[in-house]
Amino acid sequence: MDRGQLLTPVVSLREASLQFGKRTLWKGLDLDISPGEFFAVLGPNGSGKTSFLKVLLGLQELQSGTVTLGGRPVERGSRTIGYIPQQKSFAADTPLRARDLVALGIDGHRWGVRLGSGKVNRRVDELLELVGASDYAKVPVGQLSGGEQQRLRVAQALATDPAVLLCDEPLLSLDLNHQQGVSALINEQCHKRNSAVVFVTHEINPVIDYVDRVLYLAGGRFRVGTPQEVMTTDVLSDLYNSHVEVIQTNGRFVVVGLPDATTHFHDDAHTAAGEEF
Numbered sequence: 001m002d003r004g005q006l007l008t009p010v011v012s013l014r015e016a017s018l019q020f021g022k023r024t025l026w027k028g029l030d031l032d033i034s035p036g037e038f039f040a041v042l043g044p045n046g047s048g049k050t051s052f053l054k055v056l057l058g059l060q061e062l063q064s065g066t067v068t069l070g071g072r073p074v075e076r077g078s079r080t081i082g083y084i085p086q087q088k089s090f091a092a093d094t095p096l097r098a099r100d101l102v103a104l105g106i107d108g109h110r111w112g113v114r115l116g117s118g119k120v121n122r123r124v125d126e127l128l129e130l131v132g133a134s135d136y137a138k139v140p141v142g143q144l145s146g147g148e149q150q151r152l153r154v155a156q157a158l159a160t161d162p163a164v165l166l167c168d169e170p171l172l173s174l175d176l177n178h179q180q181g182v183s184a185l186i187n188e189q190c191h192k193r194n195s196a197v198v199f200v201t202h203e204i205n206p207v208i209d210y211v212d213r214v215l216y217l218a219g220g221r222f223r224v225g226t227p228q229e230v231m232t233t234d235v236l237s238d239l240y241n242s243h244v245e246v247i248q249t250n251g252r253f254v255v256v257g258l259p260d261a262t263t264h265f266h267d268d269a270h271t272a273a274g275e276e277f
C-alpha cells in the first residue's frame with residue numbers, strides 16, 4: 001500500500017532541480033515523504049546525497065522548483081527537524097559532557113537560559129537512557145569512542161521528537177553492533193513515533209529491513225521507488241550508463257560491477273531526468 005496516498009506528506013518537492021555550475025545533480029524531482037516513512041537516499045560519491053539533505057535543512061537553495069516541510073517553505077533551525085550529521089569525532093578537550101551535548105538538542109537555541117532546569121534534566125536523562133548512554137552521562141565527549149559519540153548525536157537529534165529526522169550516513173565508522181543499535185533507534189522514531197526519516201547512506205543493507213522507499217541518485221539522474229523496484233540490474237545499469245549486476249540474496253542486495261566510487265555524469269543529464277515509479 002502506498003503510504004504517500006494515505007497521509008499528508010511532511011516533505012514535498014515539486015519540479016526540484018539542483019545544479020552546481022554545469023553539473024546537474026538532479027532535475028524534475030517530484031517527491032512526497034509521509035510521516036512514519038523510512039526514506040533512504042543512495043548514490044555514489046558526489047551524486048548529491050548531502051546536498052539533498054541541505055535543501056531540506058534550508059542550507060541549500062534549489063535552482064528551480066519548490067520544497068516544503070509540513071506545507072511551509074523550509075527554514076533554517078526548524079525545531080520540527082532533527083539532524084544527525086556525518087560523524088566527525090570531537091576533539092579530546094571539547095568542554096562538553098555527554099549530557100550537555102544532548103541538552104543542546106532540547107535547548108540549544110537558549111543555551112545558558114533554561115539549561116539545567118529540572119524539566120530539561122529529566123528529558124536529558126530519558127534520552128540518554130533511550131540510546132543506552134546513561135553510564136557515560138558525565139564523561140567529556142572527547143573521551144568517548146566514535147560509537148558512543150554517535151549515540152549521543154542520535155539522542156540530541158531526537159530531543160524535540162522531530163516530525164522529520166535527517167540522517168547523513170549515521171552508521172559510518174560504527175561497528176556492526178553499534179550500527180544495529182543506532183539504526184534500530186532511528187527505525188523506532190520512524191515507525192513507532194511517526195517521524196519521517198530521510199537516511200543518507202552508501203549501503204542499503206544495514207537498514208534494508210526498515211526502508212520503505214529509496215531515492216537513488218547517480219549521473220545527474222534519479223529513481224524513486226521501493227528497494228525492490230529500484231535495486232535491480234536494469235534500473236542501476238540505466239542510472240550508471242554501464243552494466244551493473246544486482247543480485248538479491250537472503251533479503252540483501254549485492255551490487256556487482258559499479259563503474260567506480262565516483263558518480264558518472266551523463267552528457268545528456270540536462271534532458272534525461274529520472275523517472276518516478
Ligand SMILES: Nc1ncnc2c1ncn2[C@@H]1O[C@H](COP(=O)(O)OP(=O)(O)OP(=O)(O)O)[C@@H](O)[C@H]1O
Binds near residue numbers: 043052
Ligand atoms: N556549494 C557548492 N558549490 C559547488 N559545488 C558543490 C557545492 N556543494 C556540493 N557541491 C558539489 O556537488 C556534488 C555533490 O556533493 P554532495 O556532497 O551532495 O555529494 P554526496 O552524494 O553527499 O557525496 P559523498 O557520498 O561523497 O558524501 C559534489 O561534486 C560537490 O563537489
